[in-house]
Amino acid sequence: MSGKDTWLQYCEAIHCRTWEVVPKNSVNKVSILKTQILKLLTQAHDEGKLKTKLHEIHDLLKLEQSTQHGSDVSEILGGQRNFKRLREIPHFERADGCWFDFAILIDQKPKPAEILGFNFEIRFPTDLPVQFLRFDLNLPGHNNQERGMRFHLHPGSDDLMVHSPPMSPLEILHLFLYGLPLPDKLRFQRNDVPSR
Amino acid sequence: MLRSLSSTSTDTLLQKIGAQPDGNIWTVLVVETSDIDEVISELSETISIFAECKIKIISAQSGASELIEQIVQSSENYLLLWTFEAWNCEDWHHLDACRSSLSKPRGGMLVLSSTSAEMMLNCAPNFCSWVGSRIYALAKDSELLTDPEREIRLSALREWSGFSDTDVIASAESHQLPLTPEYGEWLILLGRGDLIER
Numbered sequence: 001m002s003g004k005d006t007w008l009q010y011c012e013a014i015h016c017r018t019w020e021v022v023p024k025n026s027v028n029k030v031s032i033l034k035t036q037i038l039k040l041l042t043q044a045h046d047e048g049k050l051k052t053k054l055h056e057i058h059d060l061l062k063l064e065q066s067t068q069h070g071s072d073v074s075e076i077l078g079g080q081r082n083f084k085r086l087r088e089i090p091h092f093e094r095a096d097g098c099w100f101d102f103a104i105l106i107d108q109k110p111k112p113a114e115i116l117g118f119n120f121e122i123r124f125p126t127d128l129p130v131q132f133l134r135f136d137l138n139l140p141g142h143n144n145q146e147r148g149m150r151f152h153l154h155p156g157s158d159d160l161m162v163h164s165p166p167m168s169p170l171e172i173l174h175l176f177l178y179g180l181p182l183p184d185k186l187r188f189q190r191n192d193v194p195s196r
Numbered sequence: 197m198l199r200s201l202s203s204t205s206t207d208t209l210l211q212k213i214g215a216q217p218d219g220n221i222w223t224v225l226v227v228e229t230s231d232i233d234e235v236i237s238e239l240s241e242t243i244s245i246f247a248e249c250k251i252k253i254i255s256a257q258s259g260a261s262e263l264i265e266q267i268v269q270s271s272e273n274y275l276l277l278w279t280f281e282a283w284n285c286e287d288w289h290h291l292d293a294c295r296s297s298l299s300k301p302r303g304g305m306l307v308l309s310s311t312s313a314e315m316m317l318n319c320a321p322n323f324c325s326w327v328g329s330r331i332y333a334l335a336k337d338s339e340l341l342t343d344p345e346r347e348i349r350l351s352a353l354r355e356w357s358g359f360s361d362t363d364v365i366a367s368a369e370s371h372q373l374p375l376t377p378e379y380g381e382w383l384i385l386l387g388r389g390d391l392i393e394r
């Protein structure tokens with residue numbers, strides 16, 4: 001077996017191990033998770049962490065349902081799709097200027113409901129060396145190679161990804177709102193790099 | 197009178213409840229008769245998240261005396277009252293006279309049809325005065341994506357991927373669709389969530 005095959009096996013094992021311990025009690029029902037998200041965003045607004053106004057939260061936090069053809073799949077939408085990372089596209093914004101959006105896909109047929117996939121992306125002010133972080137949970141599928149990286153993190157590049165820590169949607173949203181503080185001073189400035 | 201009620205979405209209503217100070221504060225929500233069951237089911241699960249307390253649903257179908265007895269006996273901090281459709285003016289008079297019995301640490305909510313709300317306004321003036329401006333008409337489903345909002349998202353997905361809706365459905369049907377969440381969203385927006393592989 002090649003080293004690459006072993007890595008793919010590790011990926012599968014890491015994904016399974018991660019997914020097993022992700023807290024899932026927040027998705028008993030889509031309406032409950034959406035209300036928990038609304039409460040969290042409202043609370044962050046009231047505490048001055050979120051600059052987005054209450055009526056803007058209503059406009060950004062939406063629900064889409066696909067109940068035809070025997071399915072009962074829903075999506076909680078937080079902000080618009082913003083592939084080009086344009087500030088003018090509606091999004092949630094922290095008081096310190098970091099901004100984010102998210103989307104969560106949920107299958108309501110199983111009880112409790114099952115998360116099928118999500119994106120959570122936070123973008124930082126332009127003077128930080130890392131421009132964004134994105135947590136993705138890819139859809140379940142039959143591609144083993146992709147399944148090993150189903151739950152992953154993009155550390156500032158769409159082309160780089162590493163396994164994600166085991167976090168639920170609510171935990172990632174808490175991280176975006178209350179974690180990831182902007183540093184007063186960058187620990188390591190580009191100008192500090194010693195010349196070789 | 198009902199026409200002048202302020203309209204509120206479920207999300208706004210929940211935020212209002214969450215922003216209320218601790219105290220015996222009551223709200224009246226006017227809902228389409230055909231939606232009452234669904235609204236009660238949803239509110240029973242979501243109000244407790246914002247009110248941060250246990251809630252109890254109490255049916256008023258056995259009349260005012262029985263309802264007041266159940267309210268007094270309940271230990272929950274917030275009450276959700278419904279099924280007022282069989283009430284006559286006398287029942288509302290009774291509730292009006294006993295409004296001091298409606299005393300809970302976080303208050304509660306009456307969910308009424310427009311017919312019941314009209315009767316309440318005519319037959320329980322003191323109760324209505326006590327509730328004050330907290331009588332709302334529910335703008336149901338305002339949290340659902342609208343057709344223009346759906347089209348904006350679909351346009352963004354088409355531009356990002358270079359594919360058409362037909363391409364995406366064909367790929368999903370042949371189990372070739374990439375597994376990134378964007379494609380799952382695309383199927384949901386097209387009403388084809390059934391094609392997402394499990």
